[in-house]
Amino acid sequence: MRIVIIGAGFAGMYAALSAARLRDIQGVSPEELEIALVAPEPTLVIRPRLYEPKPETLTAPLLDVLKAIDVVYVQGSAEMIDAKARTVDIVAAKGARKTLSYDRLVVATGSRLFRPNIPGLAEHGFSVDNLDDAIALDRHIHSLADRPARNGRDTVVVTGGGFTGIEVATEMPARLRAILGKDAKPRVVIVDRNSAIAPDMGEGPRPVIENALRELGVETRLGAGVAALDKSGITLSDGERIEAETVIWAAGFRAAPLTQQIPAERDNFGRLLVDRDLRVPSVPGVFATGDAARAACDDIGNYALMSCQHATRMGAFAGNNAAAELLGVATKPYHQKAYVTCLDLGEAGALFTRGWERKVEMVGDVAKKTKQEINTVWIYPPRAERAAALASANPEHVTDVQ
Numbered sequence: 486m487r488i489v490i491i492g493a494g495f496a497g498m499y500a501a502l503s504a505a506r507l508r509d510i511q512g513v514s515p516e517e518l519e520i521a522l523v524a525p526e527p528t529l530v531i532r533p534r535l536y537e538p539k540p541e542t543l544t545a546p547l548l549d550v551l552k553a554i555d556v557v558y559v560q561g562s563a564e565m566i567d568a569k570a571r572t573v574d575i576v577a578a579k580g581a582r583k584t585l586s587y588d589r590l591v592v593a594t595g596s597r598l599f600r601p602n603i604p605g606l607a608e609h610g611f612s613v614d615n616l617d618d619a620i621a622l623d624r625h626i627h628s629l630a631d632r633p634a635r636n637g638r639d640t641v642v643v644t645g646g647g648f649t650g651i652e653v654a655t656e657m658p659a660r661l662r663a664i665l666g667k668d669a670k671p672r673v674v675i676v677d678r679n680s681a682i683a684p685d686m687g688e689g690p691r692p693v694i695e696n697a698l699r700e701l702g703v704e705t706r707l708g709a710g711v712a713a714l715d716k717s718g719i720t721l722s723d724g725e726r727i728e729a730e731t732v733i734w735a736a737g738f739r740a741a742p743l744t745q746q747i748p749a750e751r752d753n754f755g756r757l758l759v760d761r762d763l764r765v766p767s768v769p770g771v772f773a774t775g776d777a778a779r780a781a782c783d784d785i786g787n788y789a790l791m792s793c794q795h796a797t798r799m800g801a802f803a804g805n806n807a808a809a810e811l812l813g814v815a816t817k818p819y820h821q822k823a824y825v826t827c828l829d830l831g832e833a834g835a836l837f838t839r840g841w842e843r844k845v846e847m848v849g850d851v852a853k854k855t856k857q858e859i860n861t862v863w864i865y866p867p868r869a870e871r872a873a874a875l876a877s878a879n880p881e882h883v884t885d886v887q
Contacts, residue, residue, distance in 0.1 A: 486518045486811050489573055489587035490804065491563045491743065493524030493547055494532070495796040496775025497593035498866060500804030502878035504591075505554040507808040509875055515555040518811060521585060522551060523559045523575055530616045533793050534860050536653045536829070538660055540619035549869035559585065566590070566746040568768045589770050589807040592757065593800060594741035596776035596791050600734060605714030610644075610734040613653055625731065630664050637728030639671045642719050644711050645736030646677030647685060648828060651694060653733055654703050655831030674704045674727060676711060676719075677736075686826070687843045690836055697833035738791050740777050747771060752779045754791070761818040763803040774803035782821040787841050793864055794884055795821060801880040817880055827856045 490500045501522045508518050527548040534543045551558050561583070565574035573585045598614035600606055611622040632638050639661065643654040654675050661671035675682065675698075682705055683694050698705065710722040718728040740755035749765045750758045757765050757773040759780050765771040774780075775796035780789045789795040802819040809816045826843060828836040834849035835856040847855060867877040877883070 486588045487586065488518070488520045488589045488591065488804075488807050488811070489585055490520070490522045490591040490593055491524075491573065492593035492595055492775070492777075493522060493527065493529060494593060494595045494775060495529070495793050495864070496595070496777070496800035496803070497522060497524065497591070498529055498547060498550075499797050499800030499878055499883060500591045500593055500774060500807070501551065501556045502554060502867070502874060503801040503804035503880055503883075504808040505556055505804075506875040506878045507805050507812065507814070509554075511812050511814065513812060518808065519557060520555070520808075521557040521559050523561060523563050523573065523585070525560065525562050525578070527551065527558050527560070529866055531860075531864060532615070533864060535613040535616065535619040536649070536656050537860075538623065538663070540613075540616060540623055543619075544616065545866050547866060550866050550874055553869045553871045554874050559583075563594075563743060566592075566743065568747060568771060571770055587770070588811055589772065591803050591807050592744060592747065592765075592771065592773040592777045593775050593796075593803070594743045594777050595796075596738040596740050596754075597742070598734065599737040599739045603711055603713065606711075606734060609714040609716055610732050612734050613649065622731075622733065626660060627664055629661075629730065632730070634665075637718055637730050639665060639669060640674070640727065640729040641671065641731040641733065642674045642676060642727055642729045643733045643735055644676045644719075645734065646675045646679065646682045646705065646707070647735070647737075648683070648826070650675055650677070650733075650735035651683060652829045652831075653735055655697060655701055655829065655833060657831075658701050658703070659832050672704070673702070674706060674729075676706045676709060676721060678708065678710045680708050682707065686828075686838075689845050690826075690828070690838055690843055693836050693845060693848050694828070694830070697830040697836075700833045701831055738776070744773070744777050747773070754779070761820075762806045762816045763799060763819050764806070772803045772807050774799045778803075780819055782819075782824070787824070789821065794825070797864075798880070798884040801878050801883040804878070805880045819880075821884070823885070827852065827859055829853075829856050829860075 561575040561577040835852035837847035
C-alpha cells in the first residue's frame with residue numbers, strides 16, 4: 486500500500502507526519518504502508534515570513550525529519566494526476582520522468598499569487614509569493630542604493646491592503662532606511678480597490694492598523710485599482726500616477742493549478758471541495774488539504790482560510806485519514822473552531838486577535854513578541870527525532886490555539 490503526498494509546504498509536511506504517526510500507532514511497517522512525499526526540494530519554505538529581509542534564510546530542511554519517520558522523499562514536480570489509474574507523473578529537475586502509483590493521494594499543492602492581466606504587471610511587478618520572488622525583491626531593494634535618488638527611487642507601492650500587503654508595507658520603511666541610510670525618507674503607498682484597509686479583518690482591528698500606518702507614514706489609496714505598470718511607476722484606475730521604482734503585488738491568491746487535474750468541484754479560488762474528512766467526495770482515494778481545499782472548520786459556516794494556521798492542522802487530519810482508510814481504522818473529522826490572527830506592523834509592533842470575529846487581545850510590543858515567537862518557533866518543523874516528530878502530529882493538538 487502507498488500514500489502519495491504532493492507538496493512539502495505546511496499541509497504536506499503535516500500530512501506526512503500524521504500518516505506516519507498513525508502507521509506507527511497501528512504497528513504497521515513502512516514496507517507494508519509506504520508514505521511518499523513528492524516535492525521539488527526537501528525543504529519547507531517559511532512563506533509567512535517572506536516579507537522580511539534576507540528571505541534566502543527563511544527555509545527549513547525536511548530530509549532528516551522525513552528519514553526519522555520513514556517517509557520516502559521523491560524529488561520532482563508532480564505534473565499529471567490520473568485519478569482513474571491512481572497514478573502521479575513526476576518530472577525531476579533534469580527532465581527525468583517517473584510514474585508513482587498510489588492507494589491514497591493527498592493533494593497539498595498550496596496556493597499561488599493571483600496575477601491578473603494588467604499591462605506591465607508581469608514585467609515590472611514584484612511579490613513575496615514564493616522564495617524566488619522574495620529573493621528577487623530583496624536584491625532589487627538593495628540595488629536602489631546604487632541609483633540616483635529621483636524618479637520614485639525611494640517610493641514603494643504595495644497593491645493589496647489585506648494581511649500580506651499590510652505586513653509588506655509596514656516592514657518596508659525600516660528595510661529601505663537600512664539600505665538607503667538612516668536619513669532616507671522612504672515613501673510607501675498601499676493601493677486597494679476596497680473602501681477600507683484590511684477589508685477581511687473587520688471593524689475591531691482596523692483602528693489599530695490605521696494608527697500603525699499613520700505612525701509609520703504609510704499612505705493609502707483606497708477605492709482605486711491598478712490600470713498599468715511600467716519601469717518608472719504605476720497608474721491607478723482613477724488616473725493618478727505614482728512614480729515608483731518598486732511595485733509589489735499582494736492582491737489575492739488561488740489554489741495551485743494542479744488541483745484542476747482532479748475531476749471534481751472547485752470554488753472560486755480553485756480549491757477542491759472536500760468533506761469533513763478532507764476527502765474529495767467524487768474521486769475515490771483522493772484527499773485535499775491546506776490551500777488546495779475548501780474545508781468547513783465547524784458546523785456554523787466558517788471555512789478554512791489560505792493560511793499557515795489552517796494548513797498545518799488540515800494537513801494533519803488529511804494524512805491521518807488517508808492512512809486510516811488503508812489501515813481499517815476510524816477517520817477523524819477535521820475541525821478547527823479556534824482561530825487567531827497575528828499581524829506584523831513593522832516598527833509599530835503587531836496586532837493579535839482571537840476568534841472569527843477578530844477580537845483584539847494584544848497590540849504593540851506585546852503582540853510583536855508573540856508574532857516573533859510564531860514566526861521563529863511555532864511554524865518550523867519538529868526536530869528530526871522520531872518520537873518527538875510523530876508526537877507533534879496528533880491532529881487534535883496541531884495548531885491548537887484555544
